[in-house]
Amino acid sequence: MNARLPLRDPNAPVGAIARASAESPDLKVSFEFFPPKNQKMEDKLWASIEKLAPLSPDFVSVTYGAGGSTRERTHRTVARMVEETSFAPAAHLTCVDATREEIDQVAREYWDAGVRHIVALRGDPSDGIGEAYTPHPDGYAYADDLTEGLKKIADFEVSVSAYPEQHPESANWSVEIDNLKRKIDAGATRAITQFFFSPDVFWRFQDRVLDAGIDIPIVPGLMLQPNFNGLARMSKMCGVSVPDWYAGLFDGLDKDPVTRDMLTATLAAELTAELRDRGSDHFHLYTLNRAEIASSVSRILGLHTRGKAAAVS
Ligand SMILES: Cc1cc2nc3c(=O)[nH]c(=O)nc-3n(C[C@H](O)[C@H](O)[C@H](O)COP(=O)(O)OP(=O)(O)OC[C@H]3O[C@@H](n4cnc5c(N)ncnc54)[C@H](O)[C@@H]3O)c2cc1C
Numbered sequence: 090m091n092a093r094l095p096l097r098d099p100n101a102p103v104g105a106i107a108r109a110s111a112e113s114p115d116l117k118v119s120f121e122f123f124p125p126k127n128q129k130m131e132d133k134l135w136a137s138i139e140k141l142a143p144l145s146p147d148f149v150s151v152t153y154g155a156g157g158s159t160r161e162r163t164h165r166t167v168a169r170m171v172e173e174t175s176f177a178p179a180a181h182l183t184c185v186d187a188t189r190e191e192i193d194q195v196a197r198e199y200w201d202a203g204v205r206h207i208v209a210l211r212g213d214p215s216d217g218i219g220e221a222y223t224p225h226p227d228g229y230a231y232a233d234d235l236t237e238g239l240k241k242i243a244d245f246e247v248s249v250s251a252y253p254e255q256h257p258e259s260a261n262w263s264v265e266i267d268n269l270k271r272k273i274d275a276g277a278t279r280a281i282t283q284f285f286f287s288p289d290v291f292w293r294f295q296d297r298v299l300d301a302g303i304d305i306p307i308v309p310g311l312m313l314q315p316n317f318n319g320l321a322r323m324s325k326m327c328g329v330s331v332p333d334w335y336a337g338l339f340d341g342l343d344k345d346p347v348t349r350d351m352l353t354a355t356l357a358a359e360l361t362a363e364l365r366d367r368g369s370d371h372f373h374l375y376t377l378n379r380a381e382i383a384s385s386v387s388r389i390l391g392l393h394t395r396g397k398a399a400a401v402s
Contacts, residue, residue, distance in 0.1 A: 105362035109390040116395070117147040117371040118387050119179075119281075119308070122378050124151055124162035133378060134166070140380035142174060144392040147371065150179040150208050150248075156186045156215025160195065164202075171203045179248060180204050183212025184235050188227040192235065196242045206246040209235045209277065218326040219257070233268070236275035249273075251280035251307055253294035257328035266301045278305055281373045283327060284312035286335045286356075288363035295367070309364055310373045311357050313382040315349040317342065354385040361390060 102110055109116060120141055125131040138149075151166045153159055163180060170178040180199050182192065196207065211232045214220045224230035229238055232249050239245050249272040250256075252265060259265040269280060285291055291309050298307055314320040317339035324331050335356070342349050361372050372390070376383040387393070 105358045105389050106391070108362040108365045115370050116390055116392070118144065118383075118390060118392055119147050119371070119373045120149045120383055121310075121373060121375045122149060122151050122166070124154070124159045124166045125378070126162070130378070137376065137378055137380035137383075138170075138174065138176075140384055141376070141387075142176070144384065144387045145395060146176065146387075146392075148177040148179050148206060150181060150206075150373075153181040153183050153210070153212065155213040155217065157183065157212075158215070164195070164198065167199070167204055168202045177206060178204060179206035179208050179246075181208040181210060182235065182239075183210045184224065184229040184231065185212035185222075186215050186225055186228075188225060189229055189238060190227075192229060193238065193242055196239055196245070200243045200245070206248065207239055208248045208250075208281065209239055209272075210250055211235070222258070231268075233271040233275045236272055236277050240276040246279075247275075247277045248279040248281055248308075249277040250283065251294070251298075252283045252328075253285045253290045254283070254328055254330060256283075262297060266297060266303075269298070270301065270303060273303060273305055279308060280305060281308045282310045284310050284324075284329060284375060286330075286332055286360070288360060288367075290330075291364060291369075292367055306371060308371045308373045309360075309369055310375060311360060311386070312375045313353055313357055313379070313386070314375070314377060315346065315353040315382065317349065350382060354382045357382065357386045358389040361386065 101107065122134060125134045149170065151163050153163050167178045167180045170176050182195060184192065199207065209232050211222070214222045229235040236247050236249060239247055251269055255262065255265045259268065282291065282294070295307060312320065314323070317336070321331055321336070338352055338356070339349060364372070374383045374386060
């Protein structure tokens with residue numbers, strides 16, 4: 090039998106849009122980019138930045154290649170952001186294969202260029218993700234040491250990593266959480282998570298963090314990689330589990346990039362909606378230097394209607 094259900098205002102937003110617009114004056118996004126390798130990639134990055142600028146991200150960050158391989162490119166990209174945009178850029182910095190003096194020098198150059206926010210990481214080994222990591226004998230060994238070193242150089246805002254499914258090298262949860270605590274004790278004021286696909290993975294982690302008395306913001310990192318095969322490979326290397334239901338949605342789409350893009354945007358927006366239900370109000374989007382998916386997700390979050398648009402001169 091058909092029962093009459095209560096009607097809603099026909100102008101009320103639906104689904105993820107409704108959840109984003111509910112009581113969220115502080116809703117934020119940040120965008121992560123990687124430094125371009127050549128002119129073509131550079132043009133693509135700056136075209137993306139121009140499209141994403143009106144969404145007024147809380148900050149944007151630029152990664153640092155394994156073993157410091159992108160040191161100059163990361164610096165150039167971040168310095169150009171300071172000069173040509175109204176973004177607040179954060180530079181990623183890692184400990185791998187460098188002495189303390191070298192890293193301190195990079196940090197001082199950032200400060201002098203007007204960069205006030207560093208994402209401090211141990212870093213992927215230069216031989217690749219999953220290979221053995223050996224600290225440089227004269228270097229910062231782990232992200233907590235680096236955070237402490239950075240705070241001695243200048244009053245940087247420092248963000249660090251967090252792993253909702255544990256970092257693959259942590260023997261157990263107590264090791265994992267102790268490491269996060271050390272990074273906070275050293276001066277980190279925000280943790281950005283490794284990507285994940287199920288909100289429950291994040292919530293379980295959030296509970297562990299709360300149980301440990303950690304009270305800095307833990308910002309969920311959302312991966313916007315529509316190439317499912319690449320995503321599956323990267324997830325395996327990083328110890329991230331891909332649920333069967335997620336994988337199943339990409340089945341048979343190897344030759345259909347448009348549908349993959351649409352699915353990726355939809356799934357990321359759905360994930361933000363679920364995470365909103367338990368209070369997340371900042372989402373860090375791994376953009377892969379593309380604007381369309383990050384822009385769709387941010388628009389569903391209502392970011393296009395908030396604040397003053399950032400300018401790219
Ligand atoms: C948001 C985000 C951004 C990232 N950006 C980059 C990037 O730009 N460039 C890049 O190369 N990689 C990047 N990565 C990947 C990251 O570098 C790797 O995951 C790396 O393996 C760990 O770095 P971390 O800062 O998380 O390490 P840490 O927090 O230092 O910890 C790494 C592991 O070492 C263990 N550990 C910590 N201290 C000690 C100790 N004293 N003795 C023994 N073990 C210890 C920890 O328990 C943990 O298992 C990023 C990751 C995230 C989540």
